[in-house]
Amino acid sequence: MIKNITSSKVAIIALVSGLTACGEISSQSSNDEAPAASSQSSKPDFSQITDVNQKKAAFFDFLRPAVEHENQRIEKERQFLENIKSSRSAGKSLSSDQLTYADKLADKYKVVLNDQGVTAEWLTTILNRVDVLPESLVLSQAANESGWGTSRFAVEGNNYFGQWCYRKGCGLVPNARNDGANHEVAVFDSPYLSVQAYFMNVNTNHAYQDLRDIRAAQRMSGEIIEGAKLAEGLSRYSERGQAYVDEIQAMIRHNNQYWRQG
Numbered sequence: 001m002i003k004n005i006t007s008s009k010v011a012i013i014a015l016v017s018g019l020t021a022c023g024e025i026s027s028q029s030s031n032d033e034a035p036a037a038s039s040q041s042s043k044p045d046f047s048q049i050t051d052v053n054q055k056k057a058a059f060f061d062f063l064r065p066a067v068e069h070e071n072q073r074i075e076k077e078r079q080f081l082e083n084i085k086s087s088r089s090a091g092k093s094l095s096s097d098q099l100t101y102a103d104k105l106a107d108k109y110k111v112v113l114n115d116q117g118v119t120a121e122w123l124t125t126i127l128n129r130v131d132v133l134p135e136s137l138v139l140s141q142a143a144n145e146s147g148w149g150t151s152r153f154a155v156e157g158n159n160y161f162g163q164w165c166y167r168k169g170c171g172l173v174p175n176a177r178n179d180g181a182n183h184e185v186a187v188f189d190s191p192y193l194s195v196q197a198y199f200m201n202v203n204t205n206h207a208y209q210d211l212r213d214i215r216a217a218q219r220m221s222g223e224i225i226e227g228a229k230l231a232e233g234l235s236r237y238s239e240r241g242q243a244y245v246d247e248i249q250a251m252i253r254h255n256n257q258y259w260r261q262g
Contacts, residue, residue: 046149066195137227140251157187207236
């Protein structure tokens with residue numbers, strides 16, 4: 001199953017999440033460095049691992065540091081937003097540094113910060129997007145979309161989530177692409193950047209609003225943000241719809257022994 005990334009152009013994601021496609025490299029801060037464990041140089045050849053349990057463990061352990069890194073980054077962003085929400089509720093003015101960072105997050109998560117500034121409505125909207133994704137969901141989708149790291153797109157393009165791009169030469173041309181189609185499968189400089197782009201896709205793409213609403217409801221009720229439940233919001237990730245959701249949920253349950261959280 002191959003999907004479009006957010007607004008269907010990899011270059012847009014590159015501006016907001018450090019994605020590298022077609023040699024276009026956006027700047028990344030030192031706080032957003034890729035985990036070494038998910039680097040290109042350390043990528044195992046999963047096709048050579050014949051024991052099923054060993055392959056699963058190796059695949060999950062390989063991508064898990066990138067997932068943990070993204071969730072840690074998002075938790076810091078969310079805490080910042082929660083802090084300024086508390087400041088507003090207490091009637092405190094925001095500092096220039098706070099306003100600058102809020103504006104940065106507004107651009108990154110595509111939630112316009114208009115002339116009214118940081119409002120309660122804006123905070124509600126952006127907090128719906130700036131939130132973690134359970135490793136059980138992320139790693140199950142990665143395994144499903146990449147054939148446990150053995151697909152051509154994972155091996156040649158570090159693409160573990162079937163993400164598309166639409167500019168000629170931006171990625172790998174699918175062998176079975178329909179006549180008249182112009183999409184390619186995005187290429188990333190490292191596995192980590194594929195994970196990073198996936199997070200931004202799920203957290204900003206209108207197609208996954210249902211997932212984000214399920215997550216917000218779980219958080220509101222004090223429940224653990226749980227991967228199998230969030231998968232209910234992925235019916236638009238694949239043309240298979242509910243069958244895809246059922247498959248991801250089954251993978252999450254079947255591989256429960258590998259999850260450290262969610």
